Amino acid sequence: xSERNKSSQEMTFWEHFVELxxxxxxxxxxxxxxxxxxxALPINVDLSNPLATQTFITGILKQIKVDLLxxxxxLIAYDPLDPVWAYMTISLIMGLMASLxxxxxxxxxxxxxxxxxxxxxFLYSFIISFxxxxxxxxxxxxxxxxxxxxxxxxxxxxxGGVTLPLISIKEFITTVFWICIATGVMFTTPIVFVxxxxxxxxxxxxxxxxxxxxxxxxxxxxxxLTPDPTPITAAIICIPLFAVLELALLIxxxxxxxxx
Numbered sequence: 001x002s003e004r005n006k007s008s009q010e011m012t013f014w015e016h017f018v019e020l021x022x023x024x025x026x027x028x029x030x031x032x033x034x035x036x037x038x039x040a041l042p043i044n045v046d047l048s049n050p051l052a053t054q055t056f057i058t059g060i061l062k063q064i065k066v067d068l069l070x071x072x073x074x075l076i077a078y079d080p081l082d083p084v085w086a087y088m089t090i091s092l093i094m095g096l097m098a099s100l101x102x103x104x105x106x107x108x109x110x111x112x113x114x115x116x117x118x119x120x121x122f123l124y125s126f127i128i129s130f131x132x133x134x135x136x137x138x139x140x141x142x143x144x145x146x147x148x149x150x151x152x153x154x155x156x157x158x159x160g161g162v163t164l165p166l167i168s169i170k171e172f173i174t175t176v177f178w179i180c181i182a183t184g185v186m187f188t189t190p191i192v193f194v195x196x197x198x199x200x201x202x203x204x205x206x207x208x209x210x211x212x213x214x215x216x217x218x219x220x221x222x223x224x225l226t227p228d229p230t231p232i233t234a235a236i237i238c239i240p241l242f243a244v245l246e247l248a249l250l251i252x253x254x255x256x257x258x259x260x
Contacts, residue, residue, distance in 0.1 A: 019110060020110060023106040023107070023109065023110050026102070026106050027099075027102065027103050027106050027107075030099040030102040030103065031092075031095055031096055031099045031103070032095075033099075034094075034095040034096075034098040034099040035091050035092050035094070035095025035096075036091075036095075037095070037098070038056055038057065038091055038094045038095055038098060039055070039057055039087070039088070039091035039095075040055065041055060041056040041057075042054070042055050042056070043055065043056050043059055044059075056094075057087055057090050057091050057094065058087070060090055060094070061086065061087070061090060064173075064176065067142070067147070068142070068146050068147060068150060068176060069150070069167070069172070070150050070151060070154040070165070072165050073154070073165040073166070073167055074165065074166055074167070075166075075167055075168070075169040075172055076166045076167070076168060076169065077168070077169055077170075078168050078170070079170070082168065082169050082170045083169060085170055086169050086170060086173045089173055089177070090173070093177075104127075111123075122198075126191065126195070129191055130188050130191055133184075133187045133188045133190070133191065133244065134184040134185070134187065134188050135184070136184075136187055136240075137180075137183040137184035137185070137186060137187030137188070138180045138181075138183065138184040140183060140187075140237070140240065141179050141180040141182075141183035141184065142176075142180060144236055145179060145183055145226065145233055145236060145237060146175075146176055146179050146180075148232060148233055148236060149179070149226055149227060149233045152230055152232060152233070153227065175227065179225070179226065179227075182225040182226075183225075183237060186218070186221065186222065186225070186237065186241060187240075187241060187244060189218075189241075189245075190244045190245050190247070190248030191248070193207055193245070193248050193249070193252060194248050194251050194252050194255070197252035197255055197256060198252070198255045200259070203256065204249060204252040204253045204256055207249055207252070208249060214245065215238070215242055215245075218238055218241060218242070218245075219231075219234055219235075219238050222234035222237045222238055222241075
């Protein structure tokens with residue numbers, strides 16, 4: 001018998017499916033319960049005026065507005081359900097974040113028996129690297145990319161009294177969310193390069209000799225994913241991204257040496 005867990009080899013397809021469905025239900029329940037909990041969590045209770053009670057989610061929405069909305073601009077609701085949509089969207093995001101330990105544990109318990117020790121070790125390093133780079137990308141998007149993007153758009157659109165500085169709360173939250181996700185995903189692309197080299201699909205020299213094309217493609221992708229029509233935001237994203245790509249290239253070369 002190999003180093004894999006014997007039980008994982010003896011299970012039938014249907015037993016694997018039943019196991020997966022059980023863990024999927026646990027994940028769904030965890031996300032739903034965490035979402036409801038954070039949505040109802042009060043942080044400032046006003047017994048004299050219950051309508052003025054501030055919840056954890058309203059606090060986050062206010063902080064996002066302070067951090068990212070250009071000075072002088074105001075959020076408005078084009079539709080009566082827009083504030084509800086914004087509240088539930090942030091609640092779901094925070095619920096997902098709060099339930100991540102349970103999600104990770106359930107996925108680990110499902111896949112772990114089928115992995116060799118070497119595969120398990122690589123999977124751990126892959127997950128840690130992915131989460132670290134994705135988190136770094138999201139933080140950079142929130143702290144740098146989005147404020148500069150809105151500042152540039154503000155100068156082009158709202159200055160001179162051309163239009164009133166009123167922004168839809170739904171469009172605002174949607175823009176912030178997708179810029180954070182897109183920037184986070186972009187910063188995880190070096191992991192793909194390392195994975196391809198490790199599996200022997202491509203060689204590190206292939207990446208090294210095509211730096212110009214890769215960097216040019218990354219800059220174009222950053223221009224497409226950000227709403228800023230100028231190259232300012234794309235350049236801010238690409239500087240640390242290219243540094244991470246260079247680090248990934250060094251790691252890929254180490255994998256090649258080990259395989260040789």
